[in-house]
Amino acid sequence: MTSVPPSPPHSTRADILIVGAGLAGLVAAGEAAAAGRSVILLDQEGPQSLGGQAFWSFGGLFLVDSPEQRRMGVNDSPELAWRDWEGTAGFDRPEDRWPRQWARAYVEWAGGPKREWVRSFGVGFFPVVGWAERGGHGARGPGNTVPRFHIVWGTGPALVEAFAHRLSQGPTAARTDVRFRHRVTRLLTEGGRVVGVEGEVLEDQPELPRGAPSSRQPVDTFTLRADAVVLTSGGMGGNEAMVRKHWPERMGPPPEQLLFGVPDHVDGLMLDAAEAAGAHLINRDRMWHYTEGIRNFDPIWSRHGIRILPGPSSLWLDARGRRLPAPYFPGFDTLGTLEHLRTTGFDHSWFILTQRIIEKEFALSGSEQNPDLTGKSLRLLMKRLGPGAPGPVEDFKERGKDFLVRRTLPELVEAMNGLVGEARLDPSRVEEEVRARDGELANPFGKDAQWNAIHRAREYRGDRLLRVARPHRLLDPAAGPLIAVRLNLLTRKSLGGLHTDLEGRVLKPDGEVFPGLYAAGEAAGFGGGGMHGYRSLEGSFLGGCLFSGKRVGEALGAE
Numbered sequence: 001m002t003s004v005p006p007s008p009p010h011s012t013r014a015d016i017l018i019v020g021a022g023l024a025g026l027v028a029a030g031e032a033a034a035a036g037r038s039v040i041l042l043d044q045e046g047p048q049s050l051g052g053q054a055f056w057s058f059g060g061l062f063l064v065d066s067p068e069q070r071r072m073g074v075n076d077s078p079e080l081a082w083r084d085w086e087g088t089a090g091f092d093r094p095e096d097r098w099p100r101q102w103a104r105a106y107v108e109w110a111g112g113p114k115r116e117w118v119r120s121f122g123v124g125f126f127p128v129v130g131w132a133e134r135g136g137h138g139a140r141g142p143g144n145t146v147p148r149f150h151i152v153w154g155t156g157p158a159l160v161e162a163f164a165h166r167l168s169q170g171p172t173a174a175r176t177d178v179r180f181r182h183r184v185t186r187l188l189t190e191g192g193r194v195v196g197v198e199g200e201v202l203e204d205q206p207e208l209p210r211g212a213p214s215s216r217q218p219v220d221t222f223t224l225r226a227d228a229v230v231l232t233s234g235g236m237g238g239n240e241a242m243v244r245k246h247w248p249e250r251m252g253p254p255p256e257q258l259l260f261g262v263p264d265h266v267d268g269l270m271l272d273a274a275e276a277a278g279a280h281l282i283n284r285d286r287m288w289h290y291t292e293g294i295r296n297f298d299p300i301w302s303r304h305g306i307r308i309l310p311g312p313s314s315l316w317l318d319a320r321g322r323r324l325p326a327p328y329f330p331g332f333d334t335l336g337t338l339e340h341l342r343t344t345g346f347d348h349s350w351f352i353l354t355q356r357i358i359e360k361e362f363a364l365s366g367s368e369q370n371p372d373l374t375g376k377s378l379r380l381l382m383k384r385l386g387p388g389a390p391g392p393v394e395d396f397k398e399r400g401k402d403f404l405v406r407r408t409l410p411e412l413v414e415a416m417n418g419l420v421g422e423a424r425l426d427p428s429r430v431e432e433e434v435r436a437r438d439g440e441l442a443n444p445f446g447k448d449a450q451w452n453a454i455h456r457a458r459e460y461r462g463d464r465l466l467r468v469a470r471p472h473r474l475l476d477p478a479a480g481p482l483i484a485v486r487l488n489l490l491t492r493k494s495l496g497g498l499h500t501d502l503e504g505r506v507l508k509p510d511g512e513v514f515p516g517l518y519a520a521g522e523a524a525g526f527g528g529g530g531m532h533g534y535r536s537l538e539g540s541f542l543g544g545c546l547f548s549g550k551r552v553g554e555a556l557g558a559e
Contacts, residue, residue, distance in 0.1 A: 002050050002051060002055070002157065002160055002161050002164050003161060003164045003165045003167075003168045011040070011177065012223065012224055012225065013224065013225045013226065014038040014039055014040040014177065014224070014226050015032070015037040015038045015039065015226060015227050015228070015556075016029075016032050016037050016038070016039045016040070016226055016227065016228050016229075016230060016556055017039075017040050017042065017196065017197055017224055017225075017226040017228070017229045017230065018039060018040070018041045018042065018229075018230040018232055019042050019043075019184045019197065019229065019230065019231050019232065019233050019270060020042070020043060020052070020231065020232035020233035020234060020270070020521070020523065021041050021042070021043035021045075021049075021050055021051070021052065021178065021180075021232075022051060022052025022053060022054060022232060022233075022234055022521060022522075022545065023051060023052060023053075023054035023159060023160065023163065023521065023542060023545040023546065023549065024232040024520040024521025024522070024523075024545040024546075024548055024549035025041060025043075025052075025230070025232035025520075025521070025549065026041075026050075026051065026160070026163040026164055026166075026167060026549070027163055027520075027545065027546055027549030027550050027553060028230055028232060028520055028549040028550075028552045028553040028556075029041045029167055029176055029553065030163055030166045030167055030172060030553065031549070031550055031552075031553025031554050031556075031557055032553045032556045032557045033167065033171075033172040033175040033176045034166075034171075034172055034557065035553075035554075035556075035557025035558065036175070036557070037175065037556060037557055038175050038177075039175060039176045039177065040177045040179065040224060040226070041167075041176060041177065041178045041179070042179050042182040042184060042197075042199075042224075043178075043179075043180055043181075043182065044181065044182065044183035044184075044202065044265060045180065045181070045214060045265055046180050046181055046204065046205060046206065046208060046214070047178075047180050048206075048208065048209065048210045049210050049211065049263075049265075050160065050164055050178075051156075051157075051159075051160030051163075051164060052234060053234065053262055053266065053522075054156045054159055054160050054542055054545065055156050055157055055160045055210065055367065056156060056211070056262075056366050056367055056368065057155065057156035057159075057365075057366065057367060057541075057542055058151065058155055058156065058309070058363075058365050058366060058367065058370065058373075059151050059152035059154065059155035059156045059158065059159060059367065059373070059374075059542070060130065060132070060149045060150065060151055060152075060538060060539040060542065061114075061118070061125075061149075061150045061151075061152060061539050061542055061543050061546075062110050062148050062149070062150070062537060062538070062539035062540040062543050063110055063111075063114060063115050063148060063150045063539075064076050064077070064078055064081040064107065064110045064111035064148065065077055065078065065111050066115055066125075066129070066150060067115075068125055068127055068128075068129050068150055069129050069146070069147065069148070071127065072127075072128065072129050072147070072460070072461060072462050073460075073461065074129060074146050074147055074460075075146070076111075076146050076148065077111070078107060078108055078110075078111035078112075080145055080146070081107050081110065081111060081148070082104065082107045083140070083145075084135075084143065084144055084145050084537060085103055085107055085537060086103075087140045087141050087142055087143075088133070088135075088141075088142035088143060088532075088533070088534075088535045088536070088537055089103060089531075089532055089533025089534060089535060090142075090533050090534045090535065091103075091533045093282075093283070095282045095283070095499065095529065096283075096530070096533065098499065098500065098501055098502070098507075098528040098529060099282075099283070099525065099527070099528035099529055099530040099531045099533065100528075100531075100533075101502055101528065102500075102502065102526075102527035102528035102531035102548075103527075103528075103531040103532070103533070105502065105547075106527060106531060106540070106543070106544065106547050109547055110540075110543060114543065114546075114547070115150075117550075118159075118162075118546065121162040121163065121165075121166065122162055122165075123152055123153075123154075123158060123159060123162050124152070124153040124154075125150050125151065125152060125153055126150070126151040126152070126153050126373060128151075128462045128465065128466055129147040129148065129149060129150055129462055130147060130149035130150075130151060130462070130467070131144065131146075131147035131148075131149065131331075131457070131460065131462070131463060131467075132144060132148075132149045132331065132537070132538035132539065133331070133332070133333065133334065133535075133536070133537050133538050134312075134331060134332045134333075134453070134457075135327065135332060135333060136326065136327025136329070136332045136333060136449075136453065137327060137333070137336075142333060142335075142336070142535050143332065143333065143537075144537050144538075147460065147462060148537065148539060149538055149539045150539065151373060153373070153376055154373070154374060154375075154376050155367040155370055155373050155374040156366075156367045156374075156542070157367050157374060158374075158376075159542060181201060181202040181203070181204055182199055182200075182201055182202075182222060183199050183200050183201075183202055183216075183218075184197045184198070184199040184233075184270060184273065185198060185199045185200060185273060186198045186199070186273060186276075186277070187229065187273060187274060187276075187277040187517070188223070188225070189277055189278070192515065193515040193516040194228075194229045194277065194514065194515065194516035194517040195225055195226070195516060196223065196224050196225035196226055196229065197223075197224055197229060198221070198222070198223050199221070199222055200218035200220070200221055200222075201218060201219055201220035201221065201222055202214070202215060202216060202217060202218055202219065203215050203217045203218075203219050209300065210300075211263040211300040211301050212263075212300055212301065213263070213264045213265075213301060213302060214264075214265065227516070227559075228516055228517070228518060228556055228559075229516060229517055229518070230504075230518040230519065230520060230552055230556070231270055231274055231498060231506075231517070231518070231519040231520075231523045231524075232519070232520050232521045232523055232545075232549065233270035233271075233523050234266050234268075234270075234494075234521065234522045234523060235262075235266060235268060235271075235493060235494030235497070235522040235523070236266065236267065236268025236271065236494050237260065237261065237262040237266050237289075237491040237492050237493060237494060238260055238262045238263055238264050238265060238266035238267055238301070238302075238491070239266070239267045239268045239269075240258060240260075240491075242267070242268045243258070243287070243491055246284040246285050246287070247285070247287070248285035248286070248287070250339070251338060251339050251342050252339070252342030252343055253342065255342075255347040255489045256347055257347045257348075257488065257489070258303065258347075258488075258489055258490075258491055259293040259294075259295060259303050259304070259305025259488050259489065259490045259491070260301065260302060260303045260304065260305055260490070260491050261290065261293065261305050261306075261307060261365075261490045261491055261492040262301075262491065262492065263300070263301040264301050264302050268494070270523065271284075271497065271498065271523065274498060274506070274517070274519075277517075278508055278509075278514060279498055279499075279506045279507075279508065279514055279517060280498070280499040280506070280507050280508055280509045280511075280514075280529075281496065281497060281498055281499065281529070282496055282497075282499045282525075282529040282530060283495060283496025283497070283525060283529055283530035284494070284496045284497075285496065286494075286495035286496045286525075286530055286532075286533070286534055287491075287493070287494060287495060287496075288334070288335070288492055288493035288494075288495050288532070288535075288536050288541075289338060289489060289490060289491050289492055289493075290307045290334060290338075290489070290490040290492055291334065291337050291338050291341055291349065291487055291489060291490075292307055292308040292309075292310060292330070292351075292487050292490070293305040293306070293307055293308075293487065293488040293489060293490025294306055294307075294308060294396060294400055294402045294403075294485065294486075294487070294488065295400065295401050295402055295488070297395075297396065297399040297400050297401065305488065305490040306364050306365065306366060306369060306396075306490075307364070307365040307366075307490055307492075308351075308362060308363075308364060308365075308485070308487070309331070309362075309363040309364065309365050310330035310331050310351070310361055310362060311330065311331065311357070311360065311361025311362070311457075311463070311467045311468050311469065312329050312330055312331055312332070312361075312450065312453055312454050312457050312468060313330070313353065313357050313361055313454055313468065313469050313471070314330050314351040314352065314353040314357060314361070314485075315351070315352040315353070315433065315434065315437055315474060316328065316329065316330060316337075316349060316350070316351060317349060317350045317351075317352060317430065317433065318341065318344045318346065318349050318350075319344055319345075319346035319347075319348055319349060319350070319420075319424055319425075320344065320346075320424055320425065320426075320429075321350075321424075321425040321426055321429045321430045321433065322429070322433075323433045323437075324337065324340065324341075324349070325340070326449035326450070327449065327453075328340055329449075329450050329453055330351070330361075332453070334535070334536075335534065335535045338489070341489075346424075347488065347489060348420070348486050348487060348488050348489075349486075349487045350416065350484055350485065350486060350487065351483075351484065351485040351487060352412070352430075352434065352474060352482065352483070352484050353474070353482075353483050353484075353485070354472070354474055354476070354479040354480055354481070354482060354483065355389075355479065355480055355481055355483065356469050356470075356472060356479040357469045357479075357483075358389050358393060358397065358483055359387065359388055359389045359469075360466075360467070360468065360469035360470075361467060361468060361469055362389060362390075362393045363390070363393070364390075364392055364393060364396065369392040370390075370392070371391070371392070372384065372390070384466060385465075385466070397483065401419075402419075402485055402486040402487070402488070403483065403484075403485055404416060404419060404483065404484040404485075404486075405481050405482070405483050406481060406482055406484075407480060407481050407482070408482070409427075409430070409431055409434060409475065409482060410427055410431075412482045412483075412484050413425050413427045413430050413431075414427075415484070416484050416486070419486060420486070434474050434475060435475070437450075437451075437474065438473040438474055438475055441471055441472070441473055451471070454468060454471055455471070458471075493522065493536070493541055494522055494525065495525055495526075495530050495532045495533070495534070495536070496525045496529060496530045497519065497522065497523050497524045497525035497526075497529050497530065498519040498523055498524045498525070498529055499528070499529035500518070500519050500524050500527070500528055500529060501513065501528075502528075502551070503518075503551065503552070503555040504518045504519060504520050504524065504527075504548060504551055504552035504555060505517070505518055505555075506518060506519050506524075518552050518555075518556065519548075519552075520545070520548035520549045520551070520552045521544070521545040521548055521549060522541070522544075522545070524548055526540070526541060526544025526545065526547075526548060527544055527547065527548040527551075531544065532544075
């Protein structure tokens with residue numbers, strides 16, 4: 001149960017107003033209140049949703065040259081991490097000046113005090129470091145040269161609890177007023193300065209589960225004033241119209257069918273309200289969506305999708321049965337794969353794999369899909385090392401609409417065509433792809449780039465232990481049955497947002513500071529208006545909320 005900070009008697013004024021009680025808002029409020037500032041923290045959802053999207057996350061944090069890496073035999077450095085970040089971000093716009101400075105500062109923090117700062121709030125880490133976004137385009141191209149994905153012990157809920165607990169204790173609690181179901185609709189300005197907010201109090205729904213769509217029926221209005229207003233209201237990943245409006249031409253046409261990896265209230269409306277008041281937004285066409293989305297058989301929010309976190313062994317085919325080209329293998333280049341798939345003319349693609357692969361390589365993103373890590377259960381964790389897929393993965397295999405299980409390849413292809421209602425897949429083409437892939441296994445000098453990547457991954461003991469199956473043929477009966485998974489496009493993160501300087505002060509279109517207005521977290525593109533550039537190295541979204549919330553809170557506390 002997440003700690004909910006107590007609210008002192010309501011006031012119409014505070015030193016600082018923070019809009020959005022997600023992770024960045026919690027951190028900013030904690031830093032400012034600890035420095036003696038009075039804080040009003042607002043959120044349009046109820047107390048059950050405290051912590052925002054961080055609660056649903058797998059809890060991955062980007063760390064550099066950590067003890068966990070060194071224990072796993074990984075040699076890393078801030079210099080290598082920055083080379084990877086620059087090659088991944090691809091900064092190429094004049095307005096990337098501040099985002100690039102945020103990125104450099106963040107990488108230095110990730111390779112310095114970040115780990116111990118997080119641990120000072122009681123947060124621990126799973127000892128095996130994951131290897132996300134492996135790249136494959138060359139040494140200077142996108143991707144992590146080494147594993148850097150550090151999973152919080154307790155996943156996202158543990159992070160939320162740590163920073164919510166901070167706001168519920170001692171003098172910090174006395175200075176923090178948390179108000180739920182307060183939806184900000186307008187920023188107040190006087191003499192060119194932001195001096196407060198106006199909005200609606202929405203009807204209370206205490207019985208509503210976290211993440212479920214909530215009422216937008218107002219029961220009152222409010223006006224609040226402050227010396228500074230901080231926007232930590234998140235991105236736009238739950239707002240289909242906004243995602244489509246800002247969909248970049250470089251990624252082809254937007255898909256007709258989308259799944260959503262965030263709840264409905266991730267609506268991006270505060271970004272529009274800030275722009276209407278005179279704030280500058282940049283890089284709104286930079287988005288981080290996933291290609292490995294599956295329909296949740298037990299949905300919480302609208303068109304609720306879950307992302308598969310795959311190991312590297314599944315055969316990835318497009319909707320016509322053509323194998324994706326190198327380096328678009330599972331887990332290697334999210335955005336590159338998305339751009340490639342948008343050229344196929346279809347909104348879905350396919351994994352073909354075996355029971356042996358799903359048992360070793362499939363994980364599902366999200367705290368609720370990982371009860372062992374989220375619940376800090378060593379007993380459940382040990383089951384990952386044994387036979388069988390993790391319980392949530394088996395549940396999706398048995399109940400998920402996107403999963404098909406058959407004994408033979410012809411039966412599987414027939415079921416795949418049946419699922420989409422059209423004979424898009426030529427059975428002979430699919431068989432050719434599968435047999436060509438299987439044939440490379442017999443040749444130790446094979447030219448198949450995916451096989452080479454699999455063998456290289458198994459040299460890392462973290463992957464060999466938990467993430468990469470022993471190489472085998474897909475048509476090996478002993479590894480079966482065969483499994484096909486229909487993969488859908490899944491919305492998730494906004495990489496652009498409010499343009500800020502290194503203190504989190506929001507800028508106006510002319511580049512000047514907009515007095516009284518700050519931003520942090522996803523609303524600020526996790527820092528500066530887009531510190532990830534075009535792509536992410538993963539583990540840097542939660543970390544971006546921590547870092548930008550901390551910097552803004554410290555800046556306001558020092559004023």
